[in-house]
Amino acid sequence: MFTEFFYTLRERKVPVSITEWMTLMEALSRGYISSLNDFYYLARAILVKSEAYFDHYDVAFQEYFKGIKAPPEISEQILNWLKDPFNRIFLTEEERALLDIMDLDELLKELEKRLREQTEQHDRGAYWIGRGGTSPFGHSGQHPAGFRIGGAGGGRSAIQIAEQRQFRNYRHDLTLDIRQIEVALKGLRQLNRTGPEDELDLDKTIDATAKNAGDIELIWRRSRKNKVKLLLLMDVGGSMDPFVHLCSLLFSAAHRSTHFKDFQYYYFHNCIYDYVYKDIERRDAISTNHLLHTMEQDYKVILVGDAWMAPSELNSVYGAVYYYERNYKPGIARLKQIADHFSHCVWLNPESPNYWNEPTVLMIRKIFPMFELTIEGLQKAVKKLIVKR
Amino acid sequence: MVNDGFDKFKGSHDYVTSEALRNAVNVAIALKRPLLVRGEPGTGKTLLAHSIAKGLEKSLIVWNIKSTTKAQEGLYVYDTVQRLNDSRFGDKDISDIRQYIKLGKLGEAFVSKEEIVLLIDEVDKADLEFPNDLLNELDEMSFYIPETGETVVATHRPIVVITSNAEKELPDAFLRRCIFHYIEFPDPTLMEEIVKVHFPDIKDKLLHQALATFYSLRKIDDFRKKPSTSELIDWIRVLIASSTPYEAIPTEIPFAGTLLKKETDYAYFVNTFMKKKQTTKTVDSYETPR
Numbered sequence: 001m002f003t004e005f006f007y008t009l010r011e012r013k014v015p016v017s018i019t020e021w022m023t024l025m026e027a028l029s030r031g032y033i034s035s036l037n038d039f040y041y042l043a044r045a046i047l048v049k050s051e052a053y054f055d056h057y058d059v060a061f062q063e064y065f066k067g068i069k070a071p072p073e074i075s076e077q078i079l080n081w082l083k084d085p086f087n088r089i090f091l092t093e094e095e096r097a098l099l100d101i102m103d104l105d106e107l108l109k110e111l112e113k114r115l116r117e118q119t120e121q122h123d124r125g126a127y128w129i130g131r132g133g134t135s136p137f138g139h140s141g142q143h144p145a146g147f148r149i150g151g152a153g154g155g156r157s158a159i160q161i162a163e164q165r166q167f168r169n170y171r172h173d174l175t176l177d178i179r180q181i182e183v184a185l186k187g188l189r190q191l192n193r194t195g196p197e198d199e200l201d202l203d204k205t206i207d208a209t210a211k212n213a214g215d216i217e218l219i220w221r222r223s224r225k226n227k228v229k230l231l232l233l234m235d236v237g238g239s240m241d242p243f244v245h246l247c248s249l250l251f252s253a254a255h256r257s258t259h260f261k262d263f264q265y266y267y268f269h270n271c272i273y274d275y276v277y278k279d280i281e282r283r284d285a286i287s288t289n290h291l292l293h294t295m296e297q298d299y300k301v302i303l304v305g306d307a308w309m310a311p312s313e314l315n316s317v318y319g320a321v322y323y324y325e326r327n328y329k330p331g332i333a334r335l336k337q338i339a340d341h342f343s344h345c346v347w348l349n350p351e352s353p354n355y356w357n358e359p360t361v362l363m364i365r366k367i368f369p370m371f372e373l374t375i376e377g378l379q380k381a382v383k384k385l386i387v388k389r
Numbered sequence: 390m391v392n393d394g395f396d397k398f399k400g401s402h403d404y405v406t407s408e409a410l411r412n413a414v415n416v417a418i419a420l421k422r423p424l425l426v427r428g429e430p431g432t433g434k435t436l437l438a439h440s441i442a443k444g445l446e447k448s449l450i451v452w453n454i455k456s457t458t459k460a461q462e463g464l465y466v467y468d469t470v471q472r473l474n475d476s477r478f479g480d481k482d483i484s485d486i487r488q489y490i491k492l493g494k495l496g497e498a499f500v501s502k503e504e505i506v507l508l509i510d511e512v513d514k515a516d517l518e519f520p521n522d523l524l525n526e527l528d529e530m531s532f533y534i535p536e537t538g539e540t541v542v543a544t545h546r547p548i549v550v551i552t553s554n555a556e557k558e559l560p561d562a563f564l565r566r567c568i569f570h571y572i573e574f575p576d577p578t579l580m581e582e583i584v585k586v587h588f589p590d591i592k593d594k595l596l597h598q599a600l601a602t603f604y605s606l607r608k609i610d611d612f613r614k615k616p617s618t619s620e621l622i623d624w625i626r627v628l629i630a631s632s633t634p635y636e637a638i639p640t641e642i643p644f645a646g647t648l649l650k651k652e653t654d655y656a657y658f659v660n661t662f663m664k665k666k667q668t669t670k671t672v673d674s675y676e677t678p679r
Contacts, residue, residue, distance in 0.1 A: 019565055027420055041412040046420075049564040051427065051571040166573075210470050 001028065005043075005064045012060040014053045020046055036065065040161060052375075054167035061162040228300060231342070232265035233276065235305030243350045243373065247304050262299075266291075270309040271331035272338065288334060292341050300385045301338065301345040303368065307361040308351070314360050332363060339367050346381040348373045404433065404440035405575075405582045413570035414441060420568065423527060423549035425559075428572030431617025434552040437572075438508035441550060450501075450547075451508045452494035458515045460522030463495040464532050465541075486536050495526060499543035507547040513554055520563035527566065575618065577604060587622050588629065598638040599625055605639075606648065611657060616648040623647050 009016050024046045033039050040061060048057050204219035211217075236244050244267075266276040266286065276291065278284040314331045327334075339345055347368040349356065356365065364370070369384055371377040398414040414437075417424035426434045442449035452463060468489045475481045481488075492500065498507040512520060526532050530543035551567065553559065575583060577600055584596060599621070607615050616624075624647040633643055642662065649655045 015561075017565055023420060023422070027416060030419065032416065032419060037408075038412065041409045042416055044409075045413040045416050045568045045570055049425070049567065049569045054571065207470075210473065 001025070002064075005060070008060045008064045009047065009057065012056045012063075014048060014056045014060060016047045036159070037161075051167060055165055058162040058165050058167065062159065065159060065162075229262040229296075229298065230264075231295065231299045231301045232263070233272065233301065233303045234265065234267050235303075236267045236269060240304075240306060240350070243304065247348075247373075264295075268305075270305075270313055272334045273327035273331055274329065274334075288337075292337060295342075297341060297343050299342055301342045302348060302381070302385075303345065304348045304350070304373070306349055306351050306355075307347065307364045307370070308355070308358060309360050311359050314363060332367075335364065335367050344385045344387075345369075346371060346384050348377065348381060398441060398444050403443075403586055404436055405579060405586055406437075406440075407579065410437070410570055410572065413568055417550075417568040418548055421546055423551050423567045425551045425553065425564070425567035425569050426572060427553045427569070429574055429617060430554060431619040432572045432574060433618060434572060435508065435510055438506060438510075438550040438552070441548065442506040445506070445548075447503070447505050447548070448501075449506045449508060450494055450498050451510060453510045454512055454515050454519070456514050456516075458519065460519055460526075461493075463493040463509075463523065464526065465493055465496050465534055466491045467536055490534060490537060492541070495523075496532070496541055498547040499530065499532075499541050501547070502544065504545040505547050507549050509549065509551045511554055512551050513559060517560065521560050524562060524566065574607075580618070580621070583618065584622065584625060588625060591625070591629065592635070595628065595635045595638070596625075598635045599628060602639045602642060603648070606642075612649065612654045613651050614649075614654060620648050620650070 006016060006021055024043055027033075027042060027046065033042055043061075044054070044057055048054060199221055201219045201221040204221075205217065208217040208219055209215065232247070234240075234244050234247055266278060268276050272288060274289075275285040275287055278286060317328060317330055329337075345368050347364060347370045349361075349370055350373040353372060355361070356370065361370075369381075371381040371384075398411055398418065414424060416422075426437060428434055438451075439449060467486075468491060472483055472486075472489045476483045483489075494507070498505060527549065530546055531540055533540045580600060580603075581596065584591065584600070603616060603621050603624075606612075609615075624644060627644045627647055628638065631644070637643060642658075645658055646655060649658055
């Protein structure tokens with residue numbers, strides 16, 4: 001049942017496994033749900049294990065269940081359901097007895113009549129369809145035999161809930177936005193615990209020694225100081241402007257909270273040539289050679305840019321767009337220098353991967369591992385940075 | 390069509406729930422799986438477990454996880470040092486190991502004579518491997534103590550509620566076994582209900598002004614830590630206790646220190662909204678802004 005839904009979910013990148021699906025089937029077979037609403041929440045609780053995928057789930061749900069009729073039109077279906085003797089098994093003894101008292105057809109005709117007459121929501125009455133009353137239509141009421149219509153909490157249908165897509169902002173594959181900086185920051189925390197295990201863990205040592213009947217046994221642990229040094233190089237000017245502000249916010253915030261041992265950031269335009277700049281207007285220059293000489297290899301380097309330029313800017317001597325930046329080394333040679341000098345480098349690209357087939361992007365991808373500037377991409381990039389060589 | 394065993398949890402009188410949450414809890418209870426609850430800090434994850442225990446009238450065992458917690462601690466602890474000490478200095482009978490085996494929270498939950506609710510609070514604080522270490526015990530509801538040779542089996546399967554602050558990613562194998570629920574930040578309607586539970590006699594105007602101010606503060610992205618539900622409750626308590634007139638709330642935002650807990654946030658707030666020199670005393674709600 002609903003097997004296609006399973007595949008739709010996977011197509012929409014929700015990581016559902018067979019075991020979880022079987023759990024859902026088990027829950028369905030026990031008869032826990034009575035409406036599409038219940039199914040929506042049940043399936044979500046069992047199949048989706050992170051709020052980052054709630055939006056993907058909503059999209060898949062809409063896709064699969066579109067065209068489901070809204071509740072007021074199902075009176076026909078109620079009647080058919082009740083007529084089927086097999087379904088009577090689901091009712092208790094009393095309910096069955098009561099059904100025999102009220103003739104089904106009569107009840108249904110009444111329902112249709114009142115649906116036409118009633119124009120607004122009504123509570124606690126004996127005639128209209130509403131809540132908490134003694135009328136046979138509505139819910140949370142006192143009438144012994146009746147039809148349940150709607151549900152607690154306003155009765156929004158599952159389709160409408162899925163259409164609202166209220167979890168859109170929790171997705172991890174949208175381009176980084178200021179609202180998601182906090183979530184992205186948590187991804188950077190992985191850059192936190194590195195360094196050799198060179199601190200003596202006193203409690204554990206005593207414990208281990210005692211367990212060893214007095215023979216000294218030393219237990220080590222990693223010190224919590226952040227040994228990570230970060231170098232951030234950002235492409236500025238033109239199409240990169242909105243992203244630059246975001247990146248500098250992100251990384252400065254990271255620096256303030258996780259306190260990297262050293263954090264430096266510089267700007268460049270399109271590609272790195274003989275100079276990098278300390279400010280966005282590119283007036284305060286530092287020579288790239290100086291950077292390479294003074295920074296040790298164990299800096300983690302993150303380059304942010306769209307890697308998009310005329311091939312001559314990358315490959316030619318004097319290729320730099322600005323006349324005053326007469327570079328003797330082609331841009332690509334500089335990039336290779338950086339990749340060779342620093343042990344860990346990654347390139348973050350705010351453009352979507354559809355645009356990564358341009359010639360300059362391809363060339364740069366051969367030098368640096370390139371990731372998207374989304375939370376997912378950031379997490380992958382960070383994993384790449386902390387891997388041991 | 391609703392099964393007898395289902396739909397047990399309806400919320401308790403002092404904790405307001407949403408339909409999705411009630412559903413998730415009932416599913417977890419019915420399918421006998423742990424319930425994993427995530428959400429922003431201050432949205433009531435820990436309170437949920439208390440509410441479940443109250444609503445189902447079962448007792449609650451709380452296991453607060455620290456960054457140094459190991460899975461073994463939850464099962465049992467064998468106090469070797471005490472035993473060594475007793476053998477040398479004390480005159481207790483040390484031949485019975487059972488005296489030195491102390492059951493951890495999970496062990497306590499297993500040996501309990503009736504069904505109880507077990508809360509594993511802030512599971513993501515511990516090491517990455519911690520949830521995986523517990524997988525086997527949570528599945529089979531039993532564990533083996535080699536020192537005494539006995540196997541502790543749960544007489545009744547406890548209802549396990551696990552909370553996480555989403556600081557770290559939890560391992561996949563662990564996630565597969567859980568029922569998941571994300572507690573979103575309450576929208577204004579739900580928030581009103583929550584406040585009314587805590588302050589049943591609150592005046593409408595005060596409530597609406599406070600809520601409006603609160604949500605507008607939350608819209609400001611420059612705050613490092615946005616005010617959350619528990620802070621709102623504290624703030625309203627202060628506002629009521631100080632008899633602040635409701636007109637003063639949106640214009641002056643008195644007692645902002647109850648809402649904004651980070652120094653940078655409070656400094657930003659003072660500089661931008663109050664245009665006064667930054668002081669350490671709370672803003673007097675009767676002073677008019679210059």
